[in-house]
Amino acid sequence: MESFRAAVPFGNGPDDTADRLCAVGRYRALERGCGLPGNPSEDRLVYIATGSAKLVARSAASSCTNATNNHVLAFHFAGDIVSVLRQSDADFRLIALSDLELVIFPSNQFLDVAQDDPVVLRSVLTRSLQALHRSRTKMMQLGHKSARQRIADFLVSMAYRIGGSTRGKCEFALPMSRRDIGDSLGLKIETVSRQFTELREAGLVETEGRSIVRLTNINKLAEEAGTALPPEKPPQN
Amino acid sequence: MESFRAAVPFGNGPDDTADRLCAVGRYRALERGCGLPGNPSEDRLVYIATGSAKLVARSAASSCTNATNNHVLAFHFAGDIVSVLRQSDADFRLIALSDLELVIFPSNQFLDVAQDDPVVLRSVLTRSLQALHRSRTKMMQLGHKSARQRIADFLVSMAYRIGGSTRGKCEFALPMSRRDIGDSLGLKIETVSRQFTELREAGLVETEGRSIVRLTNINKLAEEAGTALPPEKPPQN
DNA sequence: CGATCAATTGACTTAGCTCAAAGCATGTGG
DNA sequence: CCACATGCTTTGAGCTAAGTCAATTGATCG
Structure with missing residues (x-):
């Protein structure tokens, strides 16, 4: 549990937000090629502790397969925070490209905890705005290059x-x-x-x-x- | 100033965050076809009060022209909050599709104020995660449809x-x-x-x-x- | 060392781009 | 109020980059 604690990305909260984040975070390790099954009932923030992963849409395959995925939305590496929203039509899921360690935070619970810690909240917001920016840049690419x-x-x-x-x-x-x-x-x-x-x-x-x-x-x-x-x-x- | 105050998207903060947000927001009206010049020295959050707009990249034209824009990243309508990040290589800018009223918040100042109001901060975060999600969905489209x-x-x-x-x-x-x-x-x-x-x-x-x-x-x-x-x-x- | 699956290469097809020419809206001036 | 002008939109006729189908090579691992 020590290493898990260390993996939580925000360790400097005022009244130790990190401990409380630990409480809502679930640690997972995935072998290369394995997918993190999407959960249609919750939005998630996933912190990637080690390894690399792809975020795919509409993976038809079961949870632990390398089968053909039609849409790779992004690649992610250690230190990234990935937002995986539940989705009605397509399902989004993370698949390990190499052995992967991650911490899963249900979005709502994470935000409930982070709500008391503006620094953490702001950090997540900043990261997500950056992700949005990357996504837009990539969109530009896909559309016009x-x-x-x-x-x-x-x-x-x-x-x-x-x-x-x-x-x-x-x-x-x-x-x-x-x-x-x-x-x-x-x-x-x-x-x-x-x-x-x-x-x-x-x-x-x-x-x-x-x-x-x-x-x-x-x-x-x-x-x-x-x-x-x-x-x-x-x-x- | 009354109507400006009314336009600010978050009116229910605890110690009236809205007033303080007003202080950092700048109201602008744009005629159809006019662009909001990008500011390379600050990231912005732009609230669209009325009208519709397109977010374009690499507009080569001057600030008020309908000239050919190569890349439309998104369309936005009344009520949307658009994040316009400063950018080294490409420049991103909003252009009015119809007569447009908006409120410009420098990102940092907005966040400084919102930091004391978790509800507002969380709302912005949620919106930006949704925008990210839409952007990804669109990316999927552009790539594969x-x-x-x-x-x-x-x-x-x-x-x-x-x-x-x-x-x-x-x-x-x-x-x-x-x-x-x-x-x-x-x-x-x-x-x-x-x-x-x-x-x-x-x-x-x-x-x-x-x-x-x-x-x-x-x-x-x-x-x-x-x-x-x-x-x-x-x-x- | 052979089985297997990823990567490469080749031949051909096609969706969408380019260049070019009308056809219509919309707005202006007579 | 109608005629004209401008610029958006539509249509047409090739062209090309990327996709498809198919076969071969090469890497990786039991």
């Missing part, structure tokens, strides 16, 4: 989130499959693969095995993504 | 948000142009037009002039969209 631009942007953002590097060279292991990447960017697996090939031929990316990726020129890649330098012609769409 | 499905879904959600109806028949005036619709769904204006034509030929939609739309069978339309009907919370943005 080419396959090449999407993949380039994806790699740049992974360099930042996994590789910890924002320019120059960078090497890291992608925890997600080509299919996951495609599902998150709105591309087919074959298209993802072809884009990797082209970027490899262009000398911007090197790969090793299924997951190791080396970016040789992040700046150039960001340029490809159309994020840094806007092309003179409005890109598309 | 056909033009037909996007337009159908758009019409269904507008029926809910403008027409106030969620099934059966419905008539309303769209405040946004075909171009805006396309920009928000990631489609070209010609594609939007063609889809309207096809839906008209299929007997699902009737149009009158540029903006009046009559949906003759919302359920059927929702079926076309490949989404469940919006039961209570509109899948929209």
